Amino acid sequence: MTSTQVRTTVAELAHADGPFVSLYLDTSGQSADTARQVELRWRAARRRLADDGAPEDLLDQIEPLTTRSHPDGDTLVVLADATGVRVARQLPDAPPREVARYGPVPHLLPLLRWDQRQLPVLVVATDRTGAELVAMRPDGDEITESVTGETLHITRSHPGGWSQRRFQQRAEDRWEANATLVADRLADLVDELRPRVIVVTGDVRAVQFLRDKAPSRVADLLHEVQGAYDTTDAAVEQAVEVVRRLADADVAEAVDAYQRERGQADRATGGASDTLATLARHQVATLMLVDDPDLLERPAYAGDRPDQVGTTSAEVNALGATDPVRASLGDVATRAALAGGAQVLSVPADLADQVPDGIGAILRYTT
Template sequence: MDLGFLRPLYESDGPVASVHLDTSRDTTDADKKIELRWRHLREELAALGTDEATLDVLEEAVGQGASRAYGDHGQALYASGGRLLGAHTLTEPPSQDRASFLPVPDTLPLAIDRGRRLPYVLVALDRIHAKVFAYTAQPTHKPVMEMENEGYDLQDIETQGRLYPAQRGDAGGRRADTNMAQELWKENTAQVAEMVREAVRKVDAKAIIVGGDNEAIAYLRDNLGPRQLTIPIKVVAGGRGGTDAEERLHETAEECLHEMIREERDQVFSDYQRKLAHDQAVKGTTSILPMLSEARVDTLLLGADRVNEPELWGSYYSPVLVDTSPKGLDDPDAGFKAPASALMLRAAVMSDAGFTELPQTEQSVDPDADGGTTDAGATLRFPK
């Protein structure tokens, strides 16, 4: 995953207030619950020394934007010096509401959440009609683009005089009807393909998910061949045929997305394990820190589990420097302590490294290894 979207969160010379808040709207009193959750975090931030201007700008952002949609979700908010640096809707509510006021933003929950989503295009298709939906990687209540297409059928063509009565009533006429129908379906899906290409461009989609008539889907595949689009096309249950079919399509599309993301994460981890055996990767926080400080990390792998997360030392002036002691920084007097993930992600962002969540089975804290630091891994830009 490209971490470039996090860069605006580091555009501050002062400390940053980070808020991760459950903003679910699954009950009639959701607004009151959100208000109470925020009030508790505001008091916590104030006790940490957060200025009133920053608290006020955060309060204004709580529950706004896409987070006003109904359902389970959360928010990640970042502000400094009275300025909102970023407001992001989280696909899932955080495991617990959390706030910090540190020299660096606390970005792990946001990076983990973003890595669990993909921008995609969803198509409900039969031989005549189609609906195309485009979704970004950020969770939204509605698609950012929705288009419909109503193509031609034989009755339309017959009305226009392109079929003749003599074509019907014998085997030759039936064959002519069949050939004409297939040509119409191909023409219809060619129109849908152009809509799909537009939707893919709109959200920079990483996958196309399609449900509906199998023959129409085959024609759509032909129109979206490798010369047109290189992203995968996944076929799922549901599609055209009423509200139930479309609801089923959206449900199976979510299942398909989760499977794709899991497969992608597993592929990155397999690549990491292979490189580990050839000195092209390192394991454990202590081994990763010098690689981050030298901007040699290609992909950083961290787990979502923050239980007993240790603190490390970072530099005010050199954002890629991270160490277990201030003595490892360029200026020990200009160092500060912060959660390990916050400093490691800052170094990764500033050195243009990528990020992937560690598989759940690999997430642990070993008190006897690495000085008690959270398990982590990294692939390198060149062998160590």
């Protein structure tokens, strides 16, 4: 999950005035000289930013973040403007490519690409006495709790004779009572946190009791993992993979919906010019951008307002802008979408043929 030091949202940055420093610095490595390698990468990135016109005092504010970035994660993300550092986050995965740019529009898509795979999730490791619960939220915060029930006569005994069934039934009753306590607490957390999935592991019988006792809004979210995942730490690791698969499935489902709308000539558009035009009219519900730099780095233009966008400066002038600036298509479209309250989805390159020209949108309404 992520670690956030400065809590400015990407939506807030979409409304901010530029220019912006956008830094995605590779801080990965396991060798003894990793810190030195990170320092060298930052020096090279700082030179590029300075060459682009970034103020030295702003770069001075960013530098301390780079010196302590290892070993907190494998990517340091810094977004800054004239007011200072607006976002500083450490991500656990190395960046597919480093970014260090200073320009009129913030480069938000790599961060959004990471965030779209960070769904809220509950992890449960349960046994006959209760459960350990971990709630993981997309902002990186975690909540850890223990639910402990009655332990008396919790183990089935085998005394023989007439008492055997009585002891076994008492154990079953305790297990069920403890499962009810866990299910009740899970219901509270589901109502509070709205998780996408509950990853559960542990004693097979305890898991079954939990399923039986959970209300439907909890039971419908349960995803059981067994095998080596019988502790919360191991289950959390497995939960990360479960969430990633769900997030990828969400993107694929959205692409399918986009294709259906296009097939009906209904609430969808594709291509740079048409998509930017719908962004300018605040029609977009979901913006789709294919993860391909060759497509997203094509030039586009923007005005002072985020909704003043187009593929040419003349198109932006027609929207009332007096001095359009040139920026990458992906950045211009992302800022306009976020400022207009639209969702932004990064589409993997293997689905590129489903989104013509690398950019498209599902619309709120048609004109």
